[in-house]
Structure formats: C-alpha cells, structure tokens
Amino acid sequence: MAESWTNSSTAADLLVAVDRTAAVALHRQIESAIRDGIRTGRLPLGASLPPTRTLATDLGVSRGIVVEAYQQLVAEGYLSSRPGGYTRVAAGPAAPRSAPPVESSPPVRIDFGYGRADVAHFPRAAWLRSLRRVLTVAPNDRFGYSSGRGVPELLLALPDYLNRVRGAAATPATTVVTNGFAQGIALVIQVLAARGARRIAVEDPSPDDDARAHAHAAGLEVVGVPVGADGVDVTALAAASADALVVTPSHQWPTGGVLPAAARAAVLGWAHANDAVVVEDDYDAEYRYDRAPVGALQGLGPERVIYAGTTSKTLAPGLRLGWLVAPPALVDDLAAAKQAADRGSSALDQLAFADFLAHGEFDRHLRRMRPVYRRRRDALLAALAAHLPEFRPAGVAAGLHLVAWLPPGLDEDTVVAAGLRSGVGVHGVGPYRLAPGPPGLIFGYATLDPPAIDEGLGLLAAAL
Incomplete structure (x- = not known):
C-alpha cells in the first residue's frame, strides 16, 4: 500500500534540508535530498510527497523553488504528478520475486x-476489582518513580504469601520485584559477576535462554551438573568448582524431579563449603497433583539462597511480574541493578497484585x-x-x-x-x-x- 502524506507532514519526514550558505542552488539541494531518499529505498515506490506549498513553507523558501525541484525529478522519472493529485515516487527497487514454492509440513495444529x-483462564474480573481498588486508594506518590525493590504494598504482601505457601524465609527488606524470571536471573548474574564470580553451574539439562545465555553474555564460564530422577546429582555437584548454582529443586526443568531432603542439605553444604550462592528457580511449584507440596530450599538457607519466582505460569506471562528473595549481603546490589535497568517495574501492576494477594484471589x-x-x-x-x-x-x-x-x-x-x-x-x-x-x-x-x-x-x- 502506498504511503500517504497529510497537511501536517514536514520536511523532516523527507529528510530534506536547505543550506543558504552553500554554493548549490536551493532547488538542487531539494532535488538531491529526495533523489537520495528514493535511491536508498527510504522513500518507497508509490509514496506520496507533501504538496509543494507545504514543503516550501516548512523549508522557508518560495513555492517556485519546490515546484522546480519536483518538476526536475518528474522529468528524470523519479516522481510522477498529475493536476489536482499527489506527487508520488515513481521509481525504486523492484518488488522481490516470489520464492519458488517449497515442500513444507502442514501447520502445527x-x-x-x-x-x-492457559491465559484464557486469567481471572479478569478479580484482577479488575483489584485494579479499581488500588486506583481509588493508592497514595499519589506510588505513581512516581519507585525504588529498585518495589512498591511497599507488594513488599509486604509477597513475603507473607511466600512464607505461608512456599515455606520461604522472606521479608520486605530481602525482596526485590522484577519483570519476570528472565530479568531476575539477569540481575543476579550481573551482580555476581560484578562481585567477582567467574563460573556458574547449571543443571544438565536446563533452559538455554535464561541463566546460561546471561552467564555467557557476562563472560562467565558455564558448567553442567547432571540431573537424575530426583533432580540435580549432588555427588557430581561436590566435584564442581563454581561460584553459583542455578537449581530447580521443587520441580526440575524439564525432567520433573523433586530434590529430596538429604540432597537439599547437600546442596546447601556445598554452597557453604565453596562460599557459593544457590539460585533457586521455583519453577511450577504451585501445581502439585499427586504428592504434598515441597517447601522452598530458600527457607532452609536464606543466607546462601536467592529465591526467584514469577506469575508467568500462574497468572500470565504478559504481566511481567517476578521477584527475588536474596541474602542480606546481596539484596542492596540487586535492588541497585534493578533501579539502573528500568527505574522499577510497573507500579500499577505491583499494587494490583498486592491487593490480589491480600484478598486471597491468588489462592x-x-x-x-x-x-x-x-x-x-x-x-x-x-x-x-x-x-x-x-x-x-x-x-x-x-x-x-x-x-x-x-x-x-x-x-x-x-x-x-x-x-x-x-x-x-x-x-x-x-x-x-x-x-x-x-x-x-x-x-x-x-x-x-x-x-x-x-x-x-x-x-x-x-x-x-
């Protein structure tokens, strides 16, 4: 479809400028700018140019100068014009030829x-009630720039939930709100690298687009620790020399193993012995069907474990809501990194989620x-x-x-x-x-x- 112009279009839209001190005539300068735009494809075939009077006013030149430039480009074949109509681009790169058909699989059905x-089950009515309440009662300053930790209401409601449901040892002072797990793990790796970490251990298999990708980007060496039926192999972990371990103890991704009590103690013992940090990705922990829920590893070792959670699998990934619960020695650095990254997550979504939690809607x-x-x-x-x-x-x-x-x-x-x-x-x-x-x-x-x-x-x- 051809691009059209309105009366509000300006010379800036064409990247046309004139220099009255130059030795080149003004109409030549206009011609050259438009000609270059057509040749580079910036002004596509069929695009409409602004009327001569509009462009002349914008450039501060007489209309005759613009008319002369347009006429020259029409004569050269770059533009086409008809009385009472738009001046349009008449030249440009030919449309790409269609690739020959190739045999392909049917679409995935x-x-x-x-x-x-399943975001079709997102609790819209309950979320809307929370939004209405917080829009009515939230203090004005909640809608300004927030700290890197999060809004006070969520920093109160979230630890209460995590401690009650996941057996965590969270407090408002150790909690940082993030834009989901992806940002949370990126902040953790950024902070660990800045504090001298050089090697990070991950479960094998494990996702390649979160911890592993961010670790490689930060220049950290990534080593894999094999996974057995019950999660990470703690015997193999004992031989790993690393500054941090990323682990999914409550539901290993993707094998689904649940790390037993003795293995959890061994992981924490490894962290203490190696002065290392354990990053607990509490993946899918809310959905258990055939056995009692397993508490968070962070509750057993809050001084060594960074707990990471998110609403992406429980409510919707589009909310971009996640959190970290970190050891006191790391929480200030994580909050500072979050503040530097984006000046804080959406205050309105945080307030709504805090209300959603407080009214029992999440449960x-x-x-x-x-x-x-x-x-x-x-x-x-x-x-x-x-x-x-x-x-x-x-x-x-x-x-x-x-x-x-x-x-x-x-x-x-x-x-x-x-x-x-x-x-x-x-x-x-x-x-x-x-x-x-x-x-x-x-x-x-x-x-x-x-x-x-x-x-x-x-x-x-x-x-x-």
Whole structure:
C-alpha cells in the first residue's frame, strides 16, 4: 500500500534540508535530498510527497523553488504528478520475486508446547476489582518513580504469601520485584559477576535462554551438573568448582524431579563449603497433583539462597511480574541493578497484585486451576498409554508438562519430524543438554483440552 502524506507532514519526514550558505542552488539541494531518499529505498515506490506549498513553507523558501525541484525529478522519472493529485515516487527497487514454492509440513495444529499457562483462564474480573481498588486508594506518590525493590504494598504482601505457601524465609527488606524470571536471573548474574564470580553451574539439562545465555553474555564460564530422577546429582555437584548454582529443586526443568531432603542439605553444604550462592528457580511449584507440596530450599538457607519466582505460569506471562528473595549481603546490589535497568517495574501492576494477594484471589485462582491442569495431565498420561505405550513418562506429579523417555532405537529428531508432518508440535530434551543423554520429549499440556491431547498423540503414533 502506498504511503500517504497529510497537511501536517514536514520536511523532516523527507529528510530534506536547505543550506543558504552553500554554493548549490536551493532547488538542487531539494532535488538531491529526495533523489537520495528514493535511491536508498527510504522513500518507497508509490509514496506520496507533501504538496509543494507545504514543503516550501516548512523549508522557508518560495513555492517556485519546490515546484522546480519536483518538476526536475518528474522529468528524470523519479516522481510522477498529475493536476489536482499527489506527487508520488515513481521509481525504486523492484518488488522481490516470489520464492519458488517449497515442500513444507502442514501447520502445527496441536502443539504440545511447554512453559506456558492457559491465559484464557486469567481471572479478569478479580484482577479488575483489584485494579479499581488500588486506583481509588493508592497514595499519589506510588505513581512516581519507585525504588529498585518495589512498591511497599507488594513488599509486604509477597513475603507473607511466600512464607505461608512456599515455606520461604522472606521479608520486605530481602525482596526485590522484577519483570519476570528472565530479568531476575539477569540481575543476579550481573551482580555476581560484578562481585567477582567467574563460573556458574547449571543443571544438565536446563533452559538455554535464561541463566546460561546471561552467564555467557557476562563472560562467565558455564558448567553442567547432571540431573537424575530426583533432580540435580549432588555427588557430581561436590566435584564442581563454581561460584553459583542455578537449581530447580521443587520441580526440575524439564525432567520433573523433586530434590529430596538429604540432597537439599547437600546442596546447601556445598554452597557453604565453596562460599557459593544457590539460585533457586521455583519453577511450577504451585501445581502439585499427586504428592504434598515441597517447601522452598530458600527457607532452609536464606543466607546462601536467592529465591526467584514469577506469575508467568500462574497468572500470565504478559504481566511481567517476578521477584527475588536474596541474602542480606546481596539484596542492596540487586535492588541497585534493578533501579539502573528500568527505574522499577510497573507500579500499577505491583499494587494490583498486592491487593490480589491480600484478598486471597491468588489462592482462589490456583485452587481453580489445579483440577483443570490435573485433568489435562491425566488425559496426556492416558493418551500416552493408549497410543505410545513404549514411551516412559516422568515428572508427572507436578507442573504443566511432563517428559517421555523414548524407547531404544528411536531418536528425538525422528519423532519431532514425524509430528510436524502430521501437524503435531513436540519438542526434544536434547537441545537443552550440555552433555549427551537419553532421548526424550517434552509434552506441555496446559493449553490443550483432553480431546485435543488424545487426537495429537494418536496422530503422532500413526506417523511413527
């Protein structure tokens, strides 16, 4: 579609300027600026130029000078003009030729994507009530620049929730509000690197786009610690020389292992012995189905553990709300880094979430969602047993996904490709490993209803 101009367009829109002290005539300067814009593609084919009177007024020259420039460019073929109409760009790069058709897989119709909540269940009415309340009663100064820690209301409500539900040892003085986990881990790595950290240990497998990516960007060496059925292998950890460990003890990502009490004590012992920091990603901890909730590791060692949480899997990732609970020795540096990064997270969203917590709406929302996700988890287990019984599910007791280990002779790429040919999206564990390991697939179920889950597994089985 051609770009159009209004009477408010200015010479700045064309990047046209005139220099009255130059030896070049004014109309030549205008010609040159427009000609260059067309040649570089900045003024695309079909774009309308401002009327001569408008451009002349903006440049502070007579209309005749602009008319002369336009006429010259029309004569050269760069512009076209007709009486009573716009002057338009008549030359420019040819439209790219369409690429020859290539054979492709059908679009993904049933996607077992992971790492997402079902945002269709976002509690809009309850959130709106919280927004209305805080807009009515919040002090005016809450809408100014906040500290790097967060608004006072959330710094009170959030530790109360974490201590009650997750067994944390949080206080307003040790809490920092962030824009989700991604920013939280970025701030942690930034602060640790500034304090002299040189090596960070991560679970293997683990996500490659959060801790690992930020550590590499900060110049830190990343080492992997193998994961077993119950989470990180503490025997292998003992041999790791690192300044920090990023761990998901309550629901290992992606295998779903839960770190037992003895292993948790071993992790904290390793941190004390090595003067290291443990970063606890409390991934999917709110959704447990077949066993009692497991408390946060931070509650056992608040002087060594940085606890990281988020609303991305419980409410919606679009809220961009997360938090860190840090040892007193680190919290000031984290708050300063947050302040320098963006001057603080949205005050309105923080206030609304504080009210949402204080009125028990967060607890009610989680109670509503647990049976929804459990039914989908059960449907996935049933579909695997019916269609792909040789796949071995693991990590099924909690979260929004499970891992299915593949039988001998079947590799991840083969299954992923077969799924795509059938319009089914599945994802391998391999891309998240630092060292080779057994092949497996990650099946997310949070956004799929039971009939779609069964259909997807049936299509995948038929394609293999």
